[in-house]
Amino acid sequence: MHRMRAWSVRNARWLKALYSAVEIVLRAFNPLLRRIGHERLDRPFVAVEKLTKGFLLDSKQCGQCIVGFTGMSCPMNCPKKIRNGPCGGVRGNGACEVDPDMPCVWVLAWEGNKRLGGDGYPIQILQPPVNHQTIGKSAWLHELRRGGYRASPQGLAGNESYWHLRSPQSGFARMYPAFIFQTTSSGALRAQQTRKKKASTSAST
Numbered sequence: 001m002h003r004m005r006a007w008s009v010r011n012a013r014w015l016k017a018l019y020s021a022v023e024i025v026l027r028a029f030n031p032l033l034r035r036i037g038h039e040r041l042d043r044p045f046v047a048v049e050k051l052t053k054g055f056l057l058d059s060k061q062c063g064q065c066i067v068g069f070t071g072m073s074c075p076m077n078c079p080k081k082i083r084n085g086p087c088g089g090v091r092g093n094g095a096c097e098v099d100p101d102m103p104c105v106w107v108l109a110w111e112g113n114k115r116l117g118g119d120g121y122p123i124q125i126l127q128p129p130v131n132h133q134t135i136g137k138s139a140w141l142h143e144l145r146r147g148g149y150r151a152s153p154q155g156l157a158g159n160e161s162y163w164h165l166r167s168p169q170s171g172f173a174r175m176y177p178a179f180i181f182q183t184t185s186s187g188a189l190r191a192q193q194t195r196k197k198k199a200s201t202s203a204s205t
């Protein structure tokens with residue numbers, strides 16, 4: 001499975017495009033899915049997700065997919081289940097500190113993130129902890145229920161956290177508004193880096 005994880009990260013761009021296509025189809029059919037009942041559809045959806053995401057991403061079915069933020073590397077494969085990684089123990093060769101035979105999922109995430117293009121923005125967004133009530137349930141249906149996909153640039157591959165952070169109802173957003181502003185705004189990050197650079201230049205002169 002390690003090989004498959006690495007392959008998915010190498011092909012993050014088109015895998016993300018595939019996710020977006022799935023999102024469009026599911027969004028179109030959501031009125032029908034709602035009529036049938038998301039609860040009733042959960043098991044077949046989980047079976048499909050296990051087959052597809054399980055094979056491609058070695059997904060651990062947390063029910064709150066954030067691979068759109070992590071370069072198509074499932075963070076639940078981290079032995080410490082770190083959603084904002086990496087930990088401080090990554091080995092020099094990029095292997096995991098807990099399992100030396102496994103590439104650190106966050107090293108892979110960084111590689112995948114670069115392949116997704118952009119300026120490194122998605123991986124810098126702070127992710128909330130996993131809600132254990134959704135573990136083992138369909139991540140796609142979960143997102144459709146929340147309606148979060150409409151607000152997310154990451155689509156079904158990562159709108160759980162985006163929605164959490166951006167939603168005015170989000171307790172998390174209320175608790176850490178300044179931090180969220182800094183972590184969700186690439187412009188703010190760049191401004192911060194420029195300020196630091198200027199400060200160190202003026203200190204050295």
Ligand code: SF4
Pocket residue numbers: 077078079080081082085086087088089090091095096097098099103104105106107
């Ligand atoms: S090295 Fe990477 S995969 Fe291993 S525990 Fe730390 S963050 Fe998780």
